[in-house]
Amino acid sequence: MSASAQQSKVAIAIHGGAGTILRENMTKEREAEYRAKLDEALKAGYEILEAGGTSLDAVVAAIQIMEESPLFNAGKGAVFTNDGKNELDAAIMDGKTRNAGTVAGISTVKSPVAAARLVMENSPHVMMIGAGAEQFAREQGLETVDPSYFYTDRRFEQLEKIRNTENSQLDHDGDEKSEDKKQGYLDKHFPDRKFGTVGAVALDQDGNIAAATSTGGMTNKRYGRVGDVPIIGAGTYADNATAAISATGHGEYFIRSVVAHDIAAIIKYQNKSVQEAANTVVKDKLVEMGGGGGVIAIDGKGNIAMPFNTKGMYRGSIDTEGKVYIGIYEDEQP
Numbered sequence: 001m002s003a004s005a006q007q008s009k010v011a012i013a014i015h016g017g018a019g020t021i022l023r024e025n026m027t028k029e030r031e032a033e034y035r036a037k038l039d040e041a042l043k044a045g046y047e048i049l050e051a052g053g054t055s056l057d058a059v060v061a062a063i064q065i066m067e068e069s070p071l072f073n074a075g076k077g078a079v080f081t082n083d084g085k086n087e088l089d090a091a092i093m094d095g096k097t098r099n100a101g102t103v104a105g106i107s108t109v110k111s112p113v114a115a116a117r118l119v120m121e122n123s124p125h126v127m128m129i130g131a132g133a134e135q136f137a138r139e140q141g142l143e144t145v146d147p148s149y150f151y152t153d154r155r156f157e158q159l160e161k162i163r164n165t166e167n168s169q170l171d172h173d174g175d176e177k178s179e180d181k182k183q184g185y186l187d188k189h190f191p192d193r194k195f196g197t198v199g200a201v202a203l204d205q206d207g208n209i210a211a212a213t214s215t216g217g218m219t220n221k222r223y224g225r226v227g228d229v230p231i232i233g234a235g236t237y238a239d240n241a242t243a244a245i246s247a248t249g250h251g252e253y254f255i256r257s258v259v260a261h262d263i264a265a266i267i268k269y270q271n272k273s274v275q276e277a278a279n280t281v282v283k284d285k286l287v288e289m290g291g292g293g294g295v296i297a298i299d300g301k302g303n304i305a306m307p308f309n310t311k312g313m314y315r316g317s318i319d320t321e322g323k324v325y326i327g328i329y330e331d332e333q334p
Helices: 003-008 028-050 055-067 112-122 130-139 153-172 179-189 251-257 259-270 274-289
Strands: 011-019 088-094 100-106 127-129 198-203 209-215 236-238 244-249 293-298 312-318 324-329
Touching: 011 028, 011 055, 011 244, 011 293, 028 055, 028 198, 028 312, 028 324, 055 088, 055 112, 055 198, 055 209, 088 112, 088 236, 100 112, 100 130, 100 236, 112 130, 112 209, 127 130, 198 244, 198 293, 209 236, 209 244, 236 259, 244 251, 244 259, 251 259, 251 274, 259 274, 259 293, 274 293, 293 312
Parallel strands: 100 127
Antiparallel strands: 011 198, 011 312, 088 100, 088 209, 198 209, 236 244, 244 293, 312 324
């Protein structure tokens, strides 16, 4: 690590989703692929910070590596909706200005996080959705793709498996036809279907922090469902005075709990550390509500927190001392 990086105290953290991630369900080859891709994404963001780039540039670079990998539920490799489409959401927030940009329900923009950044920087708006967001991205010169770009066999097979299980279960148990019971049944048999998403938070040499998040949403989602990722304060938030936060988990709970902003508020109003605040929200408040998932968070001094309440979370960080950490399972501590 260069002397300038040591002096400037840059740092970055990323996540690639949380859920029931168990060693016994992971092949050595697949685990190695995840660790290598997390390392690649971390290094891409960190190199920008080390060279004097902004935290905004760093979080976008890290996320784009994961958006282009079929390993994660974002970009290529995003999960499918009930009608067999990929609908992508993303968000970014600048801790210095608290400016933010988000997109939701897009299907033709190669890098959703890049689209979110352009909404933040080149429009008067915070959120754009659907066809309008795609038109804006085209006008801004972003690369667009045919929706088939996002298709992967693995994700489509997941959708078909859930559809088949749901149909079979509904056909054979008339008592389970209420929406709540149906969702509970699916959650029991497909515990990770709600826990996709990739994200990054970073601190740059100027002391500014930023957060960004990108997702394909929930497998088998219906009717234009949008989760927490593009809701500022729920799945994504950044303020130099407190912290930058990116979340992954069951989005409905994160929206209702305003998770990302709640962490920042606890830091601000209770004078708690980023670790204490993140733990309170993720391991206490969310658990009490029944919400699963995790967050990554960083403050203006480069302190990093990565708590989760599921069996695992794909995650990694490079701290202000240049120490690299990559974890998957719950027993792997920095």
